[in-house]
Amino acid sequence: MLNLILFGAPGSGKGTQSPLLVEKYALVHISTGDVFRSHISRKTDLGISAKAFMDKGALVPDTLTVELLKNEIEQHPNAKGFIFDGFPRTTAQAEILDKMLAEKGTSISALIALDVPEVVLIPRLLNRGKTSARPDDQDIDIVKNRLATYERETSVVAQHYAALGKAHKANGVGEIGEILKNICQIVDNLPR
Numbered sequence: 001m002l003n004l005i006l007f008g009a010p011g012s013g014k015g016t017q018s019p020l021l022v023e024k025y026a027l028v029h030i031s032t033g034d035v036f037r038s039h040i041s042r043k044t045d046l047g048i049s050a051k052a053f054m055d056k057g058a059l060v061p062d063t064l065t066v067e068l069l070k071n072e073i074e075q076h077p078n079a080k081g082f083i084f085d086g087f088p089r090t091t092a093q094a095e096i097l098d099k100m101l102a103e104k105g106t107s108i109s110a111l112i113a114l115d116v117p118e119v120v121l122i123p124r125l126l127n128r129g130k131t132s133a134r135p136d137d138q139d140i141d142i143v144k145n146r147l148a149t150y151e152r153e154t155s156v157v158a159q160h161y162a163a164l165g166k167a168h169k170a171n172g173v174g175e176i177g178e179i180l181k182n183i184c185q186i187v188d189n190l191p192r
C-alpha cells in the first residue's frame with residue numbers, strides 16, 4: 001500500500017493537491033476536516049461536539065477524532081492506499097495511526113510537508129473564506145489561532161516521522177501543477 005500523510009499548516013494547499021494525488025495514484029483521500037464538516041451539516045452529535053472546537057480554531061479532542069478516522073479507514077477495506085489530509089495533528093494521533101496501520105499489515109510510506117510561509121498562508125485562508133463558506137476561514141483571529149495551534153501542537157508530528165526517516169518537504173508556493181510535480185517527485189522516489 002502507498003499511505004501518504006499530506007502535511008502542512010492550514011492553507012498550505014493540502015485540500016487542493018489531495019484530489020490530484022488521488023487521481024494519479026488511485027488512493028483513498030481522508031480529510032478529517034471534511035468529515036467533521038459533513039457531520040456538522042448533518043447536525044449529528046459528533047458534528048455538534050466538534051463544531052465548538054472548530055469555531056475557535058482549536059483541535060477537536062483526540063477521542064472524537066481517532067474514532068472518526070477509524071470509521072473512515074474501515075469503510076475502504078480494499079483501498080490501495082490512503083492520503084491522510086489533516087490527520088495526524090498531534091503526536092498521540094500519529095502513534096495511534098501507526099498502530100492502526102500496523103494492524104492492517106501496512107504503514108505510513110511518507111509524510112510530505114507543504115512548505116508555505118505564514119505571510120502567504122493568512123491571505124490565502126482569508127481569501128478562501130470569501131467563497132468557501134467556512135466560518136473558520138472568515139475571521140482573522142480564528143485563522144491566527146489555527147496557525148498558532150499548528151505550530152504548537154501539530155508541527156511536531158513531522159519530527160515523529162523524521163525519526164523514522166519518512167518525512168519530506170515540498171515547496172508549496174507557486175503554480176498548482178508545479179507543486180504537484182514537487183510532491184510526485186518525492187512519491188515516485190519512495191522505496192516500494
Ligand code: AMP
Pocket residue numbers: 010032033034036053054055057058059060061065085086087088089093136146
Ligand atoms: P481542516 O479542514 O483540516 O483545516 O480542519 C478544520 C478543523 O477541523 C480544524 O481546525 C480542527 O478544529 C478540526 N480537525 C480536523 N482534523 C483534525 C484532527 N486530526 N485533530 C483535531 N482536530 C481536527
